Structures are given as C-alpha cells and as structure tokens.
Amino acid sequence: MLAVELKALEHIVELAINLNPAYIASRYPGMNVDYKASDVKELIVDAQQVIEWVEKSLLR
Secondary structure (H helix, E strand, O other): OHHHHOOOOHHHHHHHHHHHHHHHHHHOOOOOOOOOHHHHHHHHHHHHHHHHHHHHHHOO
C-alpha cells in the first residue's frame, strides 16, 4: 500500500485502509456497493485527513 511505502503515520495508514474499498468500488462501477449516508460522511472526513497529510508532507 502506498501509504506504508511513504512511511505515513499509523493513523494515516489506517485511514487509507478504510478508504481502499470505497476507492475500488468507485474505480470499478460494476461493483454494486451501497453506502449509508453516515458511512459516506465518515469516508469523506477520512479522505480529508489523508489529503491534509499529503499536502503537509509535500511542503516539507
């Protein structure tokens, strides 16, 4: 997993692991996955945290 290869913080790696199934489902639309609104909101928050980490890491 890329987050591990980039030596991301353990918390970021966990977020990436949680996001991975949603990414795969969005990448391959033939997969019929239903998400509840609360699940989607949580995934969005997780994704925002990963994006913030990436942005901070790029500025180092």
